[in-house]
Amino acid sequence: MQERKAFNPKQLTSARIAKGMTMKELSEKSELSRQMISNYESGKTVPKADSLLKIISVLQYPRNFFLADIPELHTGATFFRSQSAATKRSRDMQKERLKYFYEVYRGLSTYVNFPKVCLPELLDKDIHEITEDDICQKAMELRTVWGIDSVSPIDNLVKLAERNGVIISEANMTDTKLDAVSRWIVDRPFIMLTDNNESSVRRRFNVAHELGHIILHNDVESIHDYSPQELKGMLEKQANQFASHFLLPSEAFVDSLLSTSIEYYKDLKKYWKVSIQAMIFKSYSLQLINEDQRLYLNKKISWNKWRTKEPYDDVLPVEKPSLMDAVYKMIVDNEVVSKSELNSSFHLPYDELEKMISKSIYDSSSTIDSKPKLILIK
Missing domain, CATH: 1.10.260.40 (lambda repressor-like DNA-binding domains)
Incomplete structure (x- = not known):
C-alpha cells in the first residue's frame, strides 16, 4: 500500500x-x-x-x-540551439534532461561549492531594441571578465566557461536538428549539449551561441512569446552574432586575414578554431569580401563537399565538459558519500548519468581535475 x-x-x-x-x-x-x-x-x-x-x-x-519528485523548471526561458526543422518532441526531450541535469547539479552542490558565476552585467533590453553594437560590447565584456585579451583565440571554451561558473554537460540523446539547450536556473546558467558527434568548431560555436542567449536575452521570459520569424530572425541571429564577435573579435580577425583564398581560410581555421564557413560569413559582414566573392567561396565549399565536414574537423579535439566529473570524483575520493549511494540519490538511468557526469560513475579509481576551484563543504 x-x-x-x-x-x-x-x-x-x-x-x-x-x-x-x-x-x-x-x-x-x-x-x-x-x-x-x-x-x-x-x-x-x-x-x-x-x-x-x-x-x-x-x-x-x-x-x-x-x-521521486523532480520539480519542473518554472522560471526563466529555455533557449534551443536548433535548426528550424527541430521538432517539438526533440525540444521537449531536451527540456526534461535539462531538468534532470539541474537535479544532479543540486545533489552534488550539497557537498561541494561550485565555481562562482563570473559574467558581465546581463543585457536587459527587449530583443527588438538590441543592436549589434550592444552585442559586440557584451562579447568584449565577457572576454574581459574572463581574462582574455581582445586579440587572441580562445583555447578551450568549455573549460573556460566551467571555470567561470557555467555548468555544462552532454545529453544522452542524438538529434542532428538540435545542438544545445541553455537556461538560467535560479542563480546559475546551464548549457546542455546534444550528443551529435559534432566537430570541435561546431561545438565551440554552439557554446558561444548559448552564452549569447544567457547574456543578451535576460529580458525574455518565454520563447513562446515570439513568432517563428522573431525566433530565427532576431533571437537566434543575435546569439550567432554574439558567438561571432566573441570567438572572432573583429579587429584581430581583420589583422589575421592576409588572404581571402579558400586555402588561407582553411589554415586560419586552425588558428581561430572557428569553421571556414563562419569566417567567410564574418568576412562578408565586415565588408572584407563582396557578394560575388562570398558566393564564389561558398561554391568552393560545396564543390569540396565541406558543408557538413570541413578540413581539420578530425584533427581539432572536441572540447568535453569536465567540471561535473571533477566534483563527483572529489566527493567519492574523499569518501563523503559512497559511489553507489550517490548514484542512487539521482534516481536516473546510468546512461544518463554517464553523459551528464562521466564514466567515473562506473570506474573504481578516479583522480581529481585540479583546474576548477572547488571547495568541499564541511
Missing part, C-alpha cells in the same frame, strides 16, 4: 517525454492499453507491480525514479 502512495505520476510523464515517446507508443511497447497509461499519468490509477515492471522495461528508468 505504501508503494502505491509513493508512485509519482508526473515522473512517468517525464520519463516518457525524455524518451521521445507518445502514450500510444509506450502503450504498444509495454503491452498496456493507452487508456491505462493515461490513467497512470493523470494519477487516476496507480500501476500494479507487474505493470510498472513493463513500463520500466520499456523506458529503462530505475524504479526509484517513479517514486
Whole structure:
C-alpha cells in the first residue's frame, strides 16, 4: 500500500517525454492499453507491480525514479540551439534532461561549492531594441571578465566557461536538428549539449551561441512569446552574432586575414578554431569580401563537399565538459558519500548519468581535475 502512495505520476510523464515517446507508443511497447497509461499519468490509477515492471522495461528508468519528485523548471526561458526543422518532441526531450541535469547539479552542490558565476552585467533590453553594437560590447565584456585579451583565440571554451561558473554537460540523446539547450536556473546558467558527434568548431560555436542567449536575452521570459520569424530572425541571429564577435573579435580577425583564398581560410581555421564557413560569413559582414566573392567561396565549399565536414574537423579535439566529473570524483575520493549511494540519490538511468557526469560513475579509481576551484563543504 505504501508503494502505491509513493508512485509519482508526473515522473512517468517525464520519463516518457525524455524518451521521445507518445502514450500510444509506450502503450504498444509495454503491452498496456493507452487508456491505462493515461490513467497512470493523470494519477487516476496507480500501476500494479507487474505493470510498472513493463513500463520500466520499456523506458529503462530505475524504479526509484517513479517514486521521486523532480520539480519542473518554472522560471526563466529555455533557449534551443536548433535548426528550424527541430521538432517539438526533440525540444521537449531536451527540456526534461535539462531538468534532470539541474537535479544532479543540486545533489552534488550539497557537498561541494561550485565555481562562482563570473559574467558581465546581463543585457536587459527587449530583443527588438538590441543592436549589434550592444552585442559586440557584451562579447568584449565577457572576454574581459574572463581574462582574455581582445586579440587572441580562445583555447578551450568549455573549460573556460566551467571555470567561470557555467555548468555544462552532454545529453544522452542524438538529434542532428538540435545542438544545445541553455537556461538560467535560479542563480546559475546551464548549457546542455546534444550528443551529435559534432566537430570541435561546431561545438565551440554552439557554446558561444548559448552564452549569447544567457547574456543578451535576460529580458525574455518565454520563447513562446515570439513568432517563428522573431525566433530565427532576431533571437537566434543575435546569439550567432554574439558567438561571432566573441570567438572572432573583429579587429584581430581583420589583422589575421592576409588572404581571402579558400586555402588561407582553411589554415586560419586552425588558428581561430572557428569553421571556414563562419569566417567567410564574418568576412562578408565586415565588408572584407563582396557578394560575388562570398558566393564564389561558398561554391568552393560545396564543390569540396565541406558543408557538413570541413578540413581539420578530425584533427581539432572536441572540447568535453569536465567540471561535473571533477566534483563527483572529489566527493567519492574523499569518501563523503559512497559511489553507489550517490548514484542512487539521482534516481536516473546510468546512461544518463554517464553523459551528464562521466564514466567515473562506473570506474573504481578516479583522480581529481585540479583546474576548477572547488571547495568541499564541511
